[in-house]
Amino acid sequence: SEQAFTSFATGAALAGLRPVIEFQIPSLLFLVFEQIANQAHKFSLMTGGQARVPVTYFVPGSGSKTGWAGxxxxxxxxxxxxxxxxxxxxxxxxxxxxxxASAIRDDDPVVVFAPAGALGIRDDVDLEALAPVPLGQGRVHASGSDLTVVAIGHLLPTALAVRDQLADEISIEVWDPRTLYPFDWPGLAASVNKTGRLVVVDDSNRHCGIAGEILATAAEQMQLVAPPRRVTRPSGAVLPFALELDLALQPNAEQLVTAIREVAKS
Known part of the structure; x- marks a missing residue:
């Protein structure tokens, strides 16, 4: 069972190994949240750093798989x-x-979400240049001066395509956090303080979501000249089996274009 092998991994990590375990679908994480959040995550904190639990939890295919239902x-x-x-x-x-690579080398538990929408992405990769990417370090994929779009996971290509679409209207910077915790707040601030405007596109539920946290922190700590916007799934969304309805609940390029134009004219 998922509960069993997740607990086995905690024990193996405490014994000096660096286990990597895989969950076939993201909802299985709900079954093992206690083992990860209440046990593996807290051992180091509750022992003053004497215990380490270097487990990597890998979730290939997180999010919608085009009609796999709620x-x-x-x-x-x-x-x-x-x-x-x-x-x-x-x-x-x-x-x-x-x-x-960085997750496996880290001495704390790390959850790696591989969005289903990104699994088909093909790119030219210099194998000799591949190297660990530090956790907590975001990345500017395209520079701009008028507005920052934060794109999470598989929505990065959507954001880059929208940037090209609106190139004659708005100069858009596309920023990818890569790590949601720890979050690269200084990196985001450098972008937002330059552009003064912010839109976040995130394929998770709106209420209490990552996008809302990004907007709140930007409003509190960064130099915005216009109210920020987010493009997400609806609050409390449960994706239906019917593909047309599934896609209707996910953030898309049209919604992102609308949000960008509204923020840009503010």
Whole structure:
């Protein structure tokens, strides 16, 4: 069972190993949240650093798989970031390699979400240049001066395509956090303080989501000149089996274009 092998991994890590375990679908994480958040995550903190639990939890195919229905289509990364577990969402093949390598080498539990929408992405990769990517370090994929778009996971290509679409209207900077906890707040601030405007696109539920946290922190600590916006799934969304309805609940390019234009004219 998932509960059993997750607990086995904790014991193996305490014994000096660095186990990597895989969950076939993201909703299985709900079954083992106690073992990860309440046990593995807290051992180091509760022993003053005397115990280490270097487990990597790998979730290939997080999010919608185009018609896999409500019990297989969640993106629960916000749940893990909320309690302080290191949480990674790569968007490119090179970053997937680099972040996964860093997760395995880290002395704390790390959850690596590989979005289903990103699994088909193909890119030219210099194998000799592949290297670990530090956790907590975001990345500017395209520079701009008018507005920052934070794109999480598989929505990065959507954000880059929208940037090209609106190039004659708005100069858009596309920023990828790569790690949701710890979050690269200085990196985001450098972008937002330059552009003054912010839109976040995130394929998880709106209420209490990562996008809301990013907007709140930007409003509190960064130099915004216009109210920020977020493009997400609806609050409390459960994706239906019917593909047309599934896609209707996910963030898309049209919604992102609308949000960008509204923020840009503010």
């Amino acid at each position: 019990q297989h289509s969640d993106h629960p990364y916000g749940l893990f970031a909320h309690v302080g577990i290191k949480t990674v969402v790569p968007a490119t093949p090179a970053d997937a390699y680099g972040l996964f």
